[in-house]
Amino acid sequence: MPTAAEGAVDVFESGGIFLMASLDSAIQQLLAIEGAVGAAIVDYASGMALAQGGNPNFDLGVAAAGNSNVVRAKLATMRDLGLADEIEDILITLDSQYHLINVLHTQGAQGLFIYLALNRQSANLALARHKLKGIASQVSV
Structure with a gap:
């Protein structure tokens, strides 16, 4: 398999499960989605983006920081409601954009979410x- 330095998409198979070895590769795939304005993979405890582009x-x-607050607030509310x-x-739907937050549950990606901003018109x-x-489902850290 070619190395990342050779420009390969950093996806490999392990036990029948495809894992993404490169967060930057995930960002490039996210930005290829029609209408993408920006994308980030974020640690919601710190609010810091581990990878971003757009x-x-x-x-x-x-x-990244603002949406980390959203995720933490929702987790706290769920905890207060006793939801498991x-x-x-x-x-989040705005007049001109969609903001999508996908909380990651893959192995090694706990505490992270993907943030994707989209142009609503396109x-x-x-x-x-x-x-x-x-x-x-492919992101692994």
Whole structure:
């Protein structure tokens, strides 16, 4: 298999499960989704993005920190309600954008979420959510 330095997509098979070896590769796949404005993989405890990419005018550092607050607040509310469920995703709909948060549950990715901002005019929300779920299932840290 070619190395990442040779420009390969860093996906490998382990025990029949495909794992994504590179967070940057995941970001590139996210940005290939129609209408993507920006994407980040974020540690919600610290609010720091481990990987990010997209429109340079879209401040992903601010988005990562702010959406970490959203995830932590929802987890606290679920705990207060006695819910044992896990967050799958959170959708925030704005006039001009969709903001998708997908909390990761893959091995080694606990405490992380994928943040994806989409242009509402050019994105297909259902297709974007489907693609995001597929990418999220492959992310491994």
